[in-house]
Amino acid sequence: MKGKTILWIAGSLGIIFLALIPFAYDIFPFLPPGLVNNYTMHVLIISFYYAVLASSWSLLMGYAGQFSFAHMAFAGLAGYTTGMMGKFWGTGPLTGIIAGTMVAGIFGLIVGLLVLRLRSTYLALFTIAFAEIMRFVTNAEIYYTGGGNGLQMDPLLPNGLDLGFYSFDSVDKIPPYFIMFGLMLILIAFMSWLANTRFGLFLRAIREDEEAAAAMGVNVIRYKVLVFAITSMVVGLVSGVRAHYITIISPNDMIILWMSLVITMAVLGGLESLVASAIGAIVIFVTLEYLKTNFATTSVMTIALTLIFGLILYQLGIYAAKRSGTVLKNIHKTMLSVGSAIVGLGISIVTVAPITTGISNAYYDISGSLLPDQIDMSDWRLVIFGLALMLTLRFYQNGLLYPIIQRVSRAGHLAETVAKRDAAGTITEAEAGS
Amino acid sequence: MHASPLLQEFNSGPAAIIFLWVVFWAVVGGVITPRVYRKKDLDASSATLYGAIAGAGTGPILPAYLWYKTPELNFPWRWSSLPSILIFSVLPSIFTFALLYWAFAVYHPSNLCVAEGKxxxxxxxxxxxxxxxxxxxxxxxxxxxxxxxxxxxxxxxxxxxxxxxxxxxxxxxxxxxxxxxxxxxxxxxxxxxxxxxxxxxxxxxxxxxxxxxxxxxxxxxxxxxxxxxxxxxxxxxxxxxxxxxxxxxxxxxxxxxxxxxxxxxxxxxxxxxxxxxxxxxxxxxxxxxxxxxxxxxxxxxxxxxxxxxxxxxxxxxxxxxxxxxxxxxxxxxxxxxxxxxxxxxxxxxxxxxxxxxxxxxxxxxxxxxxxxxxxxxxxxxxxxxxxxxxxxxxxxxxxxxxxxxxxxxxxxxxxxxxx
Missing domain, CATH: 1.10.3470 (ABC transporter involved in vitamin B12 uptake, BtuC)
Structure with missing residues (x-):
């Protein structure tokens, strides 16, 4: 139980940390200015949105094994529902968001019913078709949806929020921050609870073998449709909130790029854990935003080459450790490989930086256009994530975060089991002796 | 209800009736036919498709025949199965296209695709x-x-x-x-x-x-x-x-x-x-x-x-x-x-x-x-x-x-x- 306690403490600390971010300057006045501002708050709010998306996608894909590309389409559907209700009927955000959730749920139900017969590849293709049709239609029906320019809507709190001792403006970031944060916690808790009940068990049974599950008495049709409806309602709810928070929704929110980001987040975090994929989503989204700016070419090249050298040396260390056979103990093997990686990193930091600077300066002298001073990372960051997705799938199929969480939560188990076995052994010996 | 201003010049009423007729019978054919086949313990793998086409093309006529006679629907690509292919897939498909074309012509008579001489x-x-x-x-x-x-x-x-x-x-x-x-x-x-x-x-x-x-x-x-x-x-x-x-x-x-x-x-x-x-x-x-x-x-x-x-x-x-x-x-x-x-x-x-x-x-x-x-x-x-x-x-x-x-x-x- 020791490992679980550590995880609980870490999780609570993380939640408290996120909850205190808006008040950073009130608590730590000595923090450098510009660390927490409206922009960082905005990034975090959107990252919470993606956390829910990735988490619900891993419920759909990781638990139920239903590969769907339609998540963003459901999100867009809910956003457009509340936007169009506001535009044509003048309803407020709350009504709109609830209606949007319902519409997303109904469409999730319909899609879930339609795709009952389809499996992996066919399901993915059908959901892509659904998502693309939704996007093209919203793009074309300018009168209703505003077309490519997007649909304007009310802010989340049109009249601001008055707490008595302090009142917030409608454009203040703190209320939406806590609304999104709270929604994320509630929804992930809800989905985790769901995954731990019989419902989650049935979903996993369906994922492993549909016929076998049906033979064991699982109502396959009901659970498959239900999981589609539930995940799309969850997505619809946060999407409505997000649309009202940024006050605009456009067909560009539904392109496959965002869907693939959600998929990457879930895979890198760990498909079979809702919390891991949510953490993965937050980390990845913040990283992506950080990488959006220009970087000096030399520093990018330095980092890339350093990483490559470090990885090569790490692999060499592992190889050497493997070749050493029984000469070294396991712990020494780990130390050898990690140590060689660290040494590699150190050497390459010392040597690579001057080399890359020299190369890029030389190129710059030959032709100024070949290597620019600054690299715009906004495309390269996506390349990096594509690569990360492929490599993670190939070498860490459980994701990057989930194995760590599992390892920590099982930290004390080995010793505990050994102790139990020893205790049992002594008893039987004692019994045998007597 | 706000209709799109561009759509108001069309006679959507009659066209919608034809269109809904086609869709309704297609859904009826597509849903009921495989059930009938399964009830009679026959191979229902193609029944959805042919039921839907039959319904869309001929309304209740061909589906009724399918439900009553339940003919074999998995025909191989051979000359001998040409009549079945004609009756169960080609003709109803043509009828479906004709009906949809008709609906379209009623809906938008001045369209270049349906206007005479074009x-x-x-x-x-x-x-x-x-x-x-x-x-x-x-x-x-x-x-x-x-x-x-x-x-x-x-x-x-x-x-x-x-x-x-x-x-x-x-x-x-x-x-x-x-x-x-x-x-x-x-x-x-x-x-x-x-x-x-x-x-x-x-x-x-x-x-x-x-x-x-x-x-x-x-x-x-x-x-x-x-x-x-x-x-x-x-x-x-x-x-x-x-x-x-x-x-x-x-x-x-x-x-x-x-x-x-x-x-x-x-x-x-x-x-x-x-x-x-x-x-x-x-x-x-x-x-x-x-x-x-x-x-x-x-x-x-x-x-x-x-x-x-x-x-x-x-x-x-x-x-x-x-x-x-x-x-x-x-x-x-x-x-x-x-x-x-x-x-x-x-x-x-x-x-x-x-x-x-x-x-x-x-x-x-x-x-x-x-x-x-x-x-x-x-x-x-x-x-x-x-x-x-x-x-x-x-x-x-x-x-x-x-x-x-x-x-x-x-x-x-x-x-x-x-x-």
């Missing part, structure tokens, strides 16, 4: 569609080849197509690139995409076939999806998003002559001809060379192929490389037709999915037929859409709707093998 307009749309359709089929050929051997759908297919176009552009174009002969460009395109495909398959997809992966279907989707992401944004990061437009890759005299003879855009005709040539070479390769025969044998029976000394793993690699190469060459053939940007890949991918699902996954003939059908449907759909302002925005939707219907009614498509 048959040539519809004809030009269809011939345009055929021309584009062959090109669509060409793009999808590689995808269907990959599916027939590896059993996966490559989501990175459109990105190979995009890369092929860029390679040809930068090899052939005089202003931005090397300015070499188009033939060199085609060879370079084939080589580059083939190599990328082979490296990817060898490094990342092979473990799937060796049983090292828990859920191979999802693994392949995610992996090829990651590759698509990687390729598209690598190109975007290195070459930028500025659209490129290549000039026709043949000498200007031949281009002029082509335009005079065919009366169609010459770049498309050139693409069409390259497509036919590639098709011929592929046919020769698959039927008369050793690797081609190995490919076909593995697609028919993996175990039997392994018994006679063909290594299925190597054939997988070859097939993926070839599929990528076909995509790249089709991109090279089409870079002179369309404006080229890194995001053309995603559109081409979506269209190839439509084409191969319609034609039947894994069938080369099916890919060409599916390409033709989708090309014609898109051309006619755009040409006849009542509101010309939105017609172009809806272009891919016509194909996607057919795609969704095919997936729901008959996932094996026109020429596909049974699942």
């Amino acid at each position: 048959g040539s307009y519809l004809f030009s749309q269809v011939s345009n569609g055929v021309l584009v359709g062959v090109l669509y089929g060409l793009i999808a050929l590689g995808l269907t080849l990959i599916f027939s051997i590896l059993g996966i759908v490559s989501f990175a297919h459109g990105q190979f197509y995009m890369i092929g176009g860029y390679v040809l552009f930068y090899v052939v174009d005089g202003k931005f690139g090397a300015g070499l002969n188009p033939v060199v460009g085609l060879l370079a395109t084939g080589l580059v995409t083939f190599l990328i495909g082979i490296i990817f398959e060898r490094a990342l997809l092979r473990p799937m076939h060796q049983g090292k992966v828990e859920r191979p279907g999802e693994y392949a989707i995610l992996l090829t999806f990651g590759l698509a992401f990687f390729l598209e944004y690598s190109v975007q990061a290195t070459l930028g998003t500025n659209p490129r437009k290549a000039s026709a890759i043949l000498p200007i005299g031949i281009v002029k002559w082509l335009q005079d003879v065919t009366g169609m855009p010459p770049t498309r005709v050139i693409g069409f001809m390259i497509g036919l040539a590639v098709l011929g070479i592929l046919y020769w390769f698959l039927n008369y060379t050793w690797p081609g025969k190995a490919l076909r044998s593995v697609s028919q029976d993996k175990q039997a192929a392994a018994v006679v000394g063909i290594n299925p793993l190597n054939v997988n690699t070859l097939a993926f490389g070839l599929g990528a190469m076909l995509a790249g060459i089709s991109g090279a053939a089409l870079v002179q037709v369309f404006t080229w940007a890194p995001n053309v890949g995603a559109i081409a991918s979506a269209r190839s999915f439509v084409v191969i699902v319609l034609g039947g996954m894994g069938s080369l003939v099916g890919a060409m037929v599916g390409g033709l059908v989708i090309g014609v449907v898109e051309a006619v759909g755009v040409g006849c859409f009542p509101d010309s302002g939105r017609a172009l925005a809806y272009q891919p939707v016509f194909g996607l709707i057919i795609f969704a219907i095919v997936l729901l009614l008959k996932p094996t498509g026109l020429f596909g093998r049974e699942l």
Whole structure:
């Protein structure tokens, strides 16, 4: 139980940390200015949105094994529902968001019913078709949806929020921050609870073998449709909130790029854990935003080459450790490989930086256009994530975060089991002796 | 209720009645027929499809016959089954088209597609569609080849197509690139995409076939999806998003002559001809060379192929490389037709999915037929859409709707093998 306690403490600390971010300057006045501002708050709010998306996608894909590309389409559907209700009927955000959730749920139900017969590849293709049709239609029906320019809507709190001792403006970031944060916690808790009940068990049974599950008495049709409806309602709810928070929704929110980001987040975090994929989503989204700016070419090249050298040396260390056979103990093997990686990193930091600077300066002298001073990372960051997705799938199929969480939560188990076995052994010996 | 102001000039009432009649009977036929077949303990695998077509075309008449007599619906492609094919699929389909056409004519009488004496307009749309359709089929050929051997759908297919176009552009174009002969460009395109495909398959997809992966279907989707992401944004990061437009890759005299003879855009005709040539070479390769025969044998029976000394793993690699190469060459053939940007890949991918699902996954003939059908449907759909302002925005939707219907009614498509 020791490992679980550590995880609980870490999780609570993380939640408290996120909850205190808006008040950073009130608590730590000595923090450098510009660390927490409206922009960082905005990034975090959107990252919470993606956390829910990735988490619900891993419920759909990781638990139920239903590969769907339609998540963003459901999100867009809910956003457009509340936007169009506001535009044509003048309803407020709350009504709109609830209606949007319902519409997303109904469409999730319909899609879930339609795709009952389809499996992996066919399901993915059908959901892509659904998502693309939704996007093209919203793009074309300018009168209703505003077309490519997007649909304007009310802010989340049109009249601001008055707490008595302090009142917030409608454009203040703190209320939406806590609304999104709270929604994320509630929804992930809800989905985790769901995954731990019989419902989650049935979903996993369906994922492993549909016929076998049906033979064991699982109502396959009901659970498959239900999981589609539930995940799309969850997505619809946060999407409505997000649309009202940024006050605009456009067909560009539904392109496959965002869907693939959600998929990457879930895979890198760990498909079979809702919390891991949510953490993965937050980390990845913040990283992506950080990488959006220009970087000096030399520093990018330095980092890339350093990483490559470090990885090569790490692999060499592992190889050497493997070749050493029984000469070294396991712990020494780990130390050898990690140590060689660290040494590699150190050497390459010392040597690579001057080399890359020299190369890029030389190129710059030959032709100024070949290597620019600054690299715009906004495309390269996506390349990096594509690569990360492929490599993670190939070498860490459980994701990057989930194995760590599992390892920590099982930290004390080995010793505990050994102790139990020893205790049992002594008893039987004692019994045998007597 | 706010109706779109553009739609108010049409008589939607009567048209809607005809349309709903068709949809209602299609749904009734599609839902009830398989139940009747299952109740009588018969094979219901095609009952949904034929029930839906029968309902759509003839209202209650043919479905009632189906429910009463429950004839055998899985007819083989033989002359003896021609009457059944005519009665149960061709005639009701024609009736369905006629009814929908009628509904459309009632809805929008002044439309160029239904107005009297404007048959040539519809004809030009269809011939345009055929021309584009062959090109669509060409793009999808590689995808269907990959599916027939590896059993996966490559989501990175459109990105190979995009890369092929860029390679040809930068090899052939005089202003931005090397300015070499188009033939060199085609060879370079084939080589580059083939190599990328082979490296990817060898490094990342092979473990799937060796049983090292828990859920191979999802693994392949995610992996090829990651590759698509990687390729598209690598190109975007290195070459930028500025659209490129290549000039026709043949000498200007031949281009002029082509335009005079065919009366169609010459770049498309050139693409069409390259497509036919590639098709011929592929046919020769698959039927008369050793690797081609190995490919076909593995697609028919993996175990039997392994018994006679063909290594299925190597054939997988070859097939993926070839599929990528076909995509790249089709991109090279089409870079002179369309404006080229890194995001053309995603559109081409979506269209190839439509084409191969319609034609039947894994069938080369099916890919060409599916390409033709989708090309014609898109051309006619755009040409006849009542509101010309939105017609172009809806272009891919016509194909996607057919795609969704095919997936729901008959996932094996026109020429596909049974699942």
